[in-house]
Amino acid sequence: MxxxxxxxxxxxxxxxxxxxxxxxxxxxxxxxxxxxxxxxxxxxxxxxxxxxxxxxxxxxxxxxKLRHVGASPEDVDYKSRRGLDKALFQQMLTGRWIKDKRNLMITGPCGVGKTWLACALAQSACRDGVTVLYKRMPRLFDELELAHGDGRFPRVFKALTKTQLLILDDWGPDRLDASQRRDLMEIVEDRYEVGSTLITSQLPIDAWHDVIGEPTFADAILDRLVHNAYRIELDGQSMRKTKLKTGDESTQN
CATH class of the missing domain: 1.20.5 (Single alpha-helices involved in coiled-coils or other helix-helix interfaces)
Structure with a gap:
């Protein structure tokens, strides 16, 4: 004292x-x-x-740098018809999966709240002292391409691999080129059993192999991402449209 x-x-x-x-x-x-x-x-x-x-x-x-800074675990909408498993999501909010270095895949059609839910999980993790980094996949690949050219790649790569929770938002649907496959493979390899990765995608996981393109890379990447991952599979209509109909603008999209 x-x-x-x-x-x-x-x-x-x-x-x-x-x-x-x-x-x-x-x-x-x-x-x-x-x-x-x-x-x-x-x-x-x-x-x-x-x-x-x-x-x-x-x-x-x-x-x-979350897309939805105000996404809070207390505000998660469990009532909307989108197939969100309340028990599973609340289990994810405990952060045990991050401590165990496991991954999480959130899939579903456009507008059902995948990104918002990912950001709510991220805020919960930040409360627990976990380091988090959010990246939209298309912009991430653009950033990596520029980093290769101007010498920043080692610093950018270190930030992606050292954070305890990496959120990769909006996986697909565009097919990866050779450089993108290599970069993703290096990121996934360095994070394997070291940190947790959360991926959101409109595509079902079965379609991710085709997005990666080259079978050898696809097998290696998905083996490290999916085999120990929890899955939240959403469905239903866009919540944006539903909220507009009811006059509620606080959509979790």
Whole structure:
């Protein structure tokens, strides 16, 4: 307790403005005047710990660059008719699959909420201290092509392989070229049993082999991605159309 208090004192000296705010706010709160010194100091330490964790969470969210930043686990729509298995999805929200270095495939037609659900899982992971990176597949391949040309490839590749959860959104339907197959193979190989990969696609998993194109690459890539993966297979009509009909603009698409 004493060492922690000394650390807080050092922080206060380095950041006098920020350090004063908690004191002032706590002094203005009802009931704090009756607290003992130890109780008051304990509350201040708890506040500091909460503040630091919040900042770390916000930093992880910025690094993740999610498409739907506001996608929250608490807001998941389990009532819409899209075949979402509530028990399975809530199991995914525990993050155990990430700790076990397993993958997750979310498939289904356009507009049923694949990307939104992926981002909700990502936010949950960020809350748990997991590093996350979101990439749309078409833009990722464009980024990798440019990185090969300007010398940034090692840095971009490291970011893709070292993050604990990599989200690859919108797999297919365009067939991969030779360079894209090689890059994807290297990413998947380096992440195998090291990190978790979440892929969303309008195509059923059975069609992914044709998207990769070359059978040898396809077998190797899919073996590393699919064999230990959980699957969430959605169906039904586009939720965008459904929400428009009901006048609800908060669609999970």
């Amino acid at each position: 004493i060492l922690h208090s000394l650390n807080l004192l050092q922080i206060s000296k380095r950041n006098p403005v920020n350090a004063t705010d908690p004191f002032t706010e706590m002094q203005q709160q009802d009931g704090t005047a009756s607290l003992t010194h130890a109780e008051w100091l304990g509350l201040l330490i708890d506040r500091e710990a909460t503040s630091r964790e919040t900042k770390r969470f916000e930093s992880r969210m910025r690094t993740a």
